[in-house]
Amino acid sequence: MCEVKLSDIHFSYNTNVAIDNISLTISQGDFVAVVGPNGAGKSTMLKIIAGLIKPTRGQVQIGGKDIFTAKGHGLIGYVPQNYGKNAQGFPATVKEVVALGLTLGAAAAKKNHQAANHITTHMMELVGVEQLRDRRIGELSGGQQQRVMVAMALAANPQLLLLDEPTSGIDYDASARIYELLGTLNKNLGITIVMVSHDIEKAVSWANKVACINRKLCFFGSSKEFDDTHAQARHLWYYTGQ
Amino acid sequence: MEFFQYDFIQRALLAGLITGIVCPLIGSFVVVRRQSLIGDGLGHIAFAGVTGGYMVGLYPVVGALILTIAGAVGIELVRRRHTEFADMGLAIFFYAGAAMAIIFSTMTRMPSTGLLSFLFGSIITVSLTDVITIAGAGTLVLVIVYFLFDKLMLMSLDEDIANVAGINTGMINMLFSILTALVVVVGMTIVGILLVSALMIVPVATAHLLRVGFKATMGWAVIFSMLSVFIGLTSSFYLDIAPGGTIVMTAILLYIIMTIIRQCIAFKERRKEQILSSFGDE
Numbered sequence: 001m002c003e004v005k006l007s008d009i010h011f012s013y014n015t016n017v018a019i020d021n022i023s024l025t026i027s028q029g030d031f032v033a034v035v036g037p038n039g040a041g042k043s044t045m046l047k048i049i050a051g052l053i054k055p056t057r058g059q060v061q062i063g064g065k066d067i068f069t070a071k072g073h074g075l076i077g078y079v080p081q082n083y084g085k086n087a088q089g090f091p092a093t094v095k096e097v098v099a100l101g102l103t104l105g106a107a108a109a110k111k112n113h114q115a116a117n118h119i120t121t122h123m124m125e126l127v128g129v130e131q132l133r134d135r136r137i138g139e140l141s142g143g144q145q146q147r148v149m150v151a152m153a154l155a156a157n158p159q160l161l162l163l164d165e166p167t168s169g170i171d172y173d174a175s176a177r178i179y180e181l182l183g184t185l186n187k188n189l190g191i192t193i194v195m196v197s198h199d200i201e202k203a204v205s206w207a208n209k210v211a212c213i214n215r216k217l218c219f220f221g222s223s224k225e226f227d228d229t230h231a232q233a234r235h236l237w238y239y240t241g242q
Numbered sequence: 243m244e245f246f247q248y249d250f251i252q253r254a255l256l257a258g259l260i261t262g263i264v265c266p267l268i269g270s271f272v273v274v275r276r277q278s279l280i281g282d283g284l285g286h287i288a289f290a291g292v293t294g295g296y297m298v299g300l301y302p303v304v305g306a307l308i309l310t311i312a313g314a315v316g317i318e319l320v321r322r323r324h325t326e327f328a329d330m331g332l333a334i335f336f337y338a339g340a341a342m343a344i345i346f347s348t349m350t351r352m353p354s355t356g357l358l359s360f361l362f363g364s365i366i367t368v369s370l371t372d373v374i375t376i377a378g379a380g381t382l383v384l385v386i387v388y389f390l391f392d393k394l395m396l397m398s399l400d401e402d403i404a405n406v407a408g409i410n411t412g413m414i415n416m417l418f419s420i421l422t423a424l425v426v427v428v429g430m431t432i433v434g435i436l437l438v439s440a441l442m443i444v445p446v447a448t449a450h451l452l453r454v455g456f457k458a459t460m461g462w463a464v465i466f467s468m469l470s471v472f473i474g475l476t477s478s479f480y481l482d483i484a485p486g487g488t489i490v491m492t493a494i495l496l497y498i499i500m501t502i503i504r505q506c507i508a509f510k511e512r513r514k515e516q517i518l519s520s521f522g523d524e
Contacts, residue, residue: 050406072408080402090274090399093455097399103392104407136453156407 002028002063002075002159002192004049009058011044018044019055022217026209028159031186031193033207033223035200040214042196043081043164049194050078050162062160074104077153079146081164081196087145088138094148095133098123101155123151127181143174150181154191161185163195167202175199179206245479254365257373258471258489260380261432261441266449266463267387268425269442271418273450274398280317281439283332284426286339287313289435292360293346302352302360303375307427313339314423318416363434363486365475372431379428383421390414395456432471433486441467444493451500466496 004026011019018041026032034042047053049060051067062070070076092100099120124130127147132140137148146166153161166182167175183206185191197203204210210226212219219226245251272280288306295305313335320331347357359367368376387394393414397404405411429438445467449459474489481488 047402050402052402052405071406074407076406078403078406080400087399089450091450091454091456091459092395092399096395096455096457100392100396100399103396103409104403134455136455139453153403162406 003061004160004192004194005061006049007059007061009045009048009055009060011041011048011053011055011057017215019048019213020215022058022213024211024217024220026192026194028192029186029190030209031183031207032195032209032211033200033203034194034196034211034213035198035203036213036218038198042213045213046162046164046194046196050076074156075159077101077104077156077158077161079149079153079161079163079166081168090136090138092137093134094124094129094137094140095120097137097148098129098151098155101152104153104156119155123155126154126185127151128177141174142170143178146170146174146178147181150178150185154185158191160192160194163193165196165198167197167199175202179203182206245476250366250368251475251479253368253370253373254475254485255472257368257376258365258432258475259468260373260376261429262445262467262471263464264380264383264425265429265438265441266445266467267383267460268418268422269446270449270456270460270463271394271398272422272442273446277328277332278443279329279336279439280332280422281426281429281442283317283336283339284310284313284423285430285435285438286336286343288339288426288430288438289360290339290342290346292435293343293350293352293357296352296356297346297350302356303427303431306360306430307424310423310427311420314419315416318419322412322415359434360430361434361436362484363430363432363437365432365485365489368431376428376431379424383425386417386421390417394418433489437486437490440490440493441470444490444497445470448493448497448500451497451504466493470496 006022006024009019009022010017022045034045036042044053048055049067051060051071054068060067062075099116101123102116102119121130124133127150129144129147129151132144132148137145140148150161150163150166161182163182167178170178179202182193182195186193193207195203195207204223204227207223209221210219210223211217212226246255269281272278288310291306291309292302293305294309295302298305300308317332317335320334321328324331393404393409396407397409397411397414401411425442426438429441432438433441445463446459448466449462452459452462454462470489470493474492475485477483477492478485478488
């Protein structure tokens with residue numbers, strides 16, 4: 001069970017409030033798109049869920065445990081927005097990067113060379129980068145790099161996948177393939193996905209739930225409700241958070 | 243060969259080859275973490291340690307080790323606090339090391355030959371005790387890198403991912419900084435304070451030109467580094483020139499040769515593509 005529960009989360013940088021009193025519960029198997037205007041605190045919220053930032057107030061629980069206790073059990077896969085800062089020129093091959101994912105998860109698979117090889121190959125096949133296995137990650141396109149990072153996160157067998165702007169800087173076709181991949185992982189493997197996205201249309205069409213934030217939580221519910229009931233108000237939420 | 247019959251050459255070769263293994267091992271991570279100048283910064287701190295150690299009656303290498311480890315810890319702490327200006331902290335420690343070295347060297351009466359041997363290396367005068375110490379330090383570095391390899395590689399790619407996975411990135415970063423300091427002090431004996439960073443970086447840069455994976459790059463860097471030590475030491479013996487400088491110049495020469503080979507291969511590939519595309523047009 002990998003329920004994500006945010007209780008009264010508040011976070012501020014010095015005197016600037018980035019997140020204000022956000023409480024929500026994400027159920028096992030949900031695919032949640034976190035949307036909102038620039039500077040709304042989307043990435044900060046994801047980092048709080050990932051346990052990278054400690055909230056000023058409130059608590060994050062993953063599967064009933066505090067995030068700082070839950071971290072390190074291979075439960076959470078994280079694909080950050082700026083991973084590419086070191087990826088350019090990084091001399092590791094796709095296979096080496098995906099195999100690193102085993103370091104994140106259960107150590108048993110890593111110790112068994114054959115099992116490690118099998119998992120690595122399977123993950124590369126799953127995200128469609130098997131044919132690139134011997135290419136260096138720094139030589140790949142943005143979309144291909146993103147797939148490799150997702151494969152690395154999946155190699156740890158996570159129950160919760162957190163992605164920060166996974167289609168940022170990627171062309172239309174490549175980003176469509178990333179959304180399709182995430183949709184498949186959510187449906188077929190039952191992985192809970194929380195994804196920050198600036199691409200509101202696509203994100204809402206693939207996710208089953210939407211969290212619209214602008215420092216405060218403006219909307220949290222099904223994407224259908226977000227799309228149908230609040231169609232007119234959507235742009236108002238998105239741009240003003242009111 | 244006459245060269246190998248001398249005891250001092252055998253010791254020099256052994257110490258040089260061990261250093262040739264550990265320098266690029268640490269250097270491989272240093273380069274991808276964009277910290278290529280850390281060896282220079284720590285080298286200057288080591289020099290302050292040598293002169294400071296002599297001043298207070300400590301064995302200079304012990305003085306260098308203490309101050310370099312303290313410097314490495316300081317650099318790491320500043321890097322954590324100022325992630326966006328990490329190189330600024332390194333620069334401050336670099337200058338502090340150089341300034342302290344100048345002050346201590348004027349305060350102490352350390353013979354200039356002793357100072358020069360630390361600045362430019364003294365591989366030929368390496369004693370059996372030195373070889374044993376270098377072997378011990380080298381083994382420690384090898385063992386720690388072996389057990390932390392995946393974590394160090396992941397943290398070099400993205401520290402946040404490692405953090406979310408529950409890896410104690412703070413502790414590993416600190417340990418890595420201390421290992422770097424240890425390698426700088428070991429390398430200082432062989433190629434000198436001024437050039438120790440070169441042995442950490444240049445063989446890795448040469449290996450990067452091969453465009454192979456991370457482990458293979460590391461393996462090739464070790465091969466290039468050991469080749470540099472062997473060729474450099476041999477030629478310095480026959481040409482009667484400084485071994486430290488010759489070792490580093492050999493490493494740079496290997497880099498230049500590999501760059502030319504790489505350019506030739508790229509040129510040939512482009513020509514092949516042009517010919518194939520011209521056939522396609524027809």
